[in-house]
Amino acid sequence: MNTTAPRINRCFKLAARPVGLPKRSDWHYEQHPVAEPAEGQILVQVSHISLDPAMRGWMNEGKSYIEPVAIGDVMRAGAAGHVIASRHPRFAVGDAVVGVFGVQEYALSDGKGVNKVDTQLVPLPVYIGTLGMPGMTAYFGLLDVGQAREGDTVVISGAAGAVGSVAGQIAKLKGCRVVGIAGGADKCRYLVDELGFDAAIDYKADDLRKALRQHCPKGIDVYFDNVGGEILDQCLAQLTRGARVVICGAISQYNNTTAVKGPSNYLSLLVNRASMTGMVVFDYAPRYGEAMREMAGWMAAGKLKSREYIVNGLDTFPEALLKLFAGENTGKLVLQVAD
Amino acid sequence: MNTTAPRINRCFKLAARPVGLPKRSDWHYEQHPVAEPAEGQILVQVSHISLDPAMRGWMNEGKSYIEPVAIGDVMRAGAAGHVIASRHPRFAVGDAVVGVFGVQEYALSDGKGVNKVDTQLVPLPVYIGTLGMPGMTAYFGLLDVGQAREGDTVVISGAAGAVGSVAGQIAKLKGCRVVGIAGGADKCRYLVDELGFDAAIDYKADDLRKALRQHCPKGIDVYFDNVGGEILDQCLAQLTRGARVVICGAISQYNNTTAVKGPSNYLSLLVNRASMTGMVVFDYAPRYGEAMREMAGWMAAGKLKSREYIVNGLDTFPEALLKLFAGENTGKLVLQVAD
Numbered sequence: 001m002n003t004t005a006p007r008i009n010r011c012f013k014l015a016a017r018p019v020g021l022p023k024r025s026d027w028h029y030e031q032h033p034v035a036e037p038a039e040g041q042i043l044v045q046v047s048h049i050s051l052d053p054a055m056r057g058w059m060n061e062g063k064s065y066i067e068p069v070a071i072g073d074v075m076r077a078g079a080a081g082h083v084i085a086s087r088h089p090r091f092a093v094g095d096a097v098v099g100v101f102g103v104q105e106y107a108l109s110d111g112k113g114v115n116k117v118d119t120q121l122v123p124l125p126v127y128i129g130t131l132g133m134p135g136m137t138a139y140f141g142l143l144d145v146g147q148a149r150e151g152d153t154v155v156i157s158g159a160a161g162a163v164g165s166v167a168g169q170i171a172k173l174k175g176c177r178v179v180g181i182a183g184g185a186d187k188c189r190y191l192v193d194e195l196g197f198d199a200a201i202d203y204k205a206d207d208l209r210k211a212l213r214q215h216c217p218k219g220i221d222v223y224f225d226n227v228g229g230e231i232l233d234q235c236l237a238q239l240t241r242g243a244r245v246v247i248c249g250a251i252s253q254y255n256n257t258t259a260v261k262g263p264s265n266y267l268s269l270l271v272n273r274a275s276m277t278g279m280v281v282f283d284y285a286p287r288y289g290e291a292m293r294e295m296a297g298w299m300a301a302g303k304l305k306s307r308e309y310i311v312n313g314l315d316t317f318p319e320a321l322l323k324l325f326a327g328e329n330t331g332k333l334v335l336q337v338a339d
Numbered sequence: 340m341n342t343t344a345p346r347i348n349r350c351f352k353l354a355a356r357p358v359g360l361p362k363r364s365d366w367h368y369e370q371h372p373v374a375e376p377a378e379g380q381i382l383v384q385v386s387h388i389s390l391d392p393a394m395r396g397w398m399n400e401g402k403s404y405i406e407p408v409a410i411g412d413v414m415r416a417g418a419a420g421h422v423i424a425s426r427h428p429r430f431a432v433g434d435a436v437v438g439v440f441g442v443q444e445y446a447l448s449d450g451k452g453v454n455k456v457d458t459q460l461v462p463l464p465v466y467i468g469t470l471g472m473p474g475m476t477a478y479f480g481l482l483d484v485g486q487a488r489e490g491d492t493v494v495i496s497g498a499a500g501a502v503g504s505v506a507g508q509i510a511k512l513k514g515c516r517v518v519g520i521a522g523g524a525d526k527c528r529y530l531v532d533e534l535g536f537d538a539a540i541d542y543k544a545d546d547l548r549k550a551l552r553q554h555c556p557k558g559i560d561v562y563f564d565n566v567g568g569e570i571l572d573q574c575l576a577q578l579t580r581g582a583r584v585v586i587c588g589a590i591s592q593y594n595n596t597t598a599v600k601g602p603s604n605y606l607s608l609l610v611n612r613a614s615m616t617g618m619v620v621f622d623y624a625p626r627y628g629e630a631m632r633e634m635a636g637w638m639a640a641g642k643l644k645s646r647e648y649i650v651n652g653l654d655t656f657p658e659a660l661l662k663l664f665a666g667e668n669t670g671k672l673v674l675q676v677a678d
Contacts, residue, residue, distance in 0.1 A: 063610075064610050065609070065610045065611075065612075228606075233601070247605070247606070247608050247609045248609070249609070250606055250609075253606070259603045260603045260604070260605070260606060261601065261603070262572070262600065262601030262602040262603040262604070262605055263601040263602070263605060264598045264599045264600070264601040265599070265601070266586070266599075266601055266602060266605070266615070267567075267586070267589055267592070267599060267617070268617075269586050269615060269616065269617035270404070270586045270587070270588070270589075270617030270618065270619065271402070271403050271404045271617065271619075272404075272617065273404075273616075273617055273618060273619055273622060274616070274617055275614050275615065275616040275617070276605070276608060276614065276615045276616075277608065277612075277613070277614040277615075278606070278607075278608035278609030278610065278611065278612055278613055278614070279609065279612060280609065280610075280612055283612060
């Protein structure tokens with residue numbers, strides 16, 4: 001690389017708090033020369049940006065599990081890339097790294113929350129997917145919050161997405177009966193044929209209530225919810241006694257312009273002495289290593305599959321993000337911005 | 340008593356499944372001669388019938404934690420009375436007993452689920468209130484499901500009712516900050532002045548959101564929900580991280596003719612890594628003794644107060660039951676049918 005010509009960083013900043021689905025005008029697309037790292041900093045060339053449903057929540061004002069992205073700030077995003085300049089003792093030029101680098105092509109970082117990864121083991125994008133935040137969410141949500149055990153019937157919504165597809169595979173590996181809910185026949189085939197789910201329900205085509213009864217004749221022991229809304233309600237109606245509902249997300253509600261739809265069937269929790277528990281993956285940071293080791297082992301043995309849905313070009317970010325809410329991606333949605 | 344003249348039992352049977360609030364026409368009022376107990380049976384003269392919000396649920400068709408009352412059956416109810424004839428080795432004439440005797444004046448029983456109680460210790464109605472099902476619900480709901488601990492801020496809805504008033508007092512005894520939600524100034528005064536709650540909110544007069552913020556400046560660690568609806572939603576919005584929501588009942592929703600209002604703010608569970616767990620008191624039957632001992636000790640020491648709201652006469656049952664849903668009772672609603 002020619003380090004004498006100034007590098008240009010392109011980035012997306014939050015311009016306005018969206019109402020409903022984020023529009024182009026909610027973003028500022030900017031270009032700036034890239035600064036050199038100061039003492040204790042690294043400069044990362046980002047290659048893959050993680051696009052996650054949670055990002056929609058970070059764009060809202062108000063108290064949540066994390067500070068909202070401020071108007072005028074580079075949009076927050078997990079990402080992967082390589083160190084191209086370092087004045088930090090822990091990092092060297094050429095290191096492959098993951099961190100919260102934001103929606104941009106170059107990131108300066110003090111190294112906090114940045115981890116080196118081994119691209120000999122698995123390709124770089126896997127570290128922001130199956131072995132990244134979505135994978136950690138699936139692992140701890142299913143096993144720790146949901147307490148899924150051998151013989152349990154586990155139902156997963158958003159099952160073809162980054163979190164759901166991993167959660168379902170882990171549930172199978174742990175000896176559960178696994179039923180995925182996804183939108184469209186292709187996704188459903190993928191779940192059963194490629195990932196080994198016991199059954200898949202196409203919520204766009206099937207009668208959800210009937211299909212749940214058919215595929216979960218003993219009821220649902222663990223419901224891993226990524227979507228909220230009507231699907232949450234239907235699953236609540238089929239809980240077994242002592243069932244666990246994991247509230248991981250509610251993608252059907254994130255772009256509401258009216259109130260969130262609360263689960264009308266929540267009294268099924270009472271009837272069935274069941275629980276509904278929310279989770280935020282960051283709480284499990286001290287235990288990521290444990291999950292990474294087990295999951296990397298499964299991947300090496302071919303028992304855990306990872307699929308990325310790659311979109312190219314930083315400038316496509318506003319439209320690429322919307323694919324999540326339109327349900328266009330199967331597997332982890334990744335915005336590739338460099339080779 | 341003259342045992343030669345036939346005794347007449349008066350009872351209420353379920354005539355129809357109510358739509359909304361139960362009407363007179365949903366009941367059959369009948370009179371029949373009382374049969375003598377067969378071998379292994381006792382005859383109980385009922386004196387106090389427990390009127391509970393849960394009874395509304397038992398009148399509905401469909402799967403629940405207990406079989407619905409069948410059309411034509413005597414309405415199910417907990418009750419207390421005295422054995423007046425016995426062909427059962429465990430019971431003698433004169434024994435004070437509690438059991439599920441139904442809405443009637445005389446009950447034949449095989450003794451299953453019938454317990455002898457000591458009326459020297461506390462008056463008989465207390466055994467269907469503070470030391471009965473409502474008290475057990477309060478004890479295990481608060482301490483076992485809700486995991487209330489010293490220093491926690493505990494909010495209780497339906498706080499002047501049979502369950503709520505006991506739950507709040509136990510929370511105080513365990514060193515919690517306790518805020519009750521009830522309807523009307525009299526109930527609120529009762530909670531604070533007589534039961535020692537730290538604060539009470541009159542949901543009919545106060546701005547609930549503001550009042551919760553004022554009285555729970557650190558947020559809600561345990562929310563014990565007896566009412567559902569808007570109050571549940573407002574409390575969800577004030578949870579602390581790791582908070583526990585106990586779903587004990589939802590009296591605001593039991594007479595709905597439209598769908599139950601699901602809690603729109605349920606995603607607060609996610610943000611706060613909180614849980615919402617349903618309970619049914621019957622599950623704790625093996626541990627009732629443990630709770631009874633501790634609670635009887637508190638009562639003897641004057642630390643736990645019991646209040647009954649007595650309505651007289653079996654024939655008033657249909658109207659008496661409605662007092663629960665109109666919020667007319669403070670303390671345990673009891674239908675007295677004999678001295």
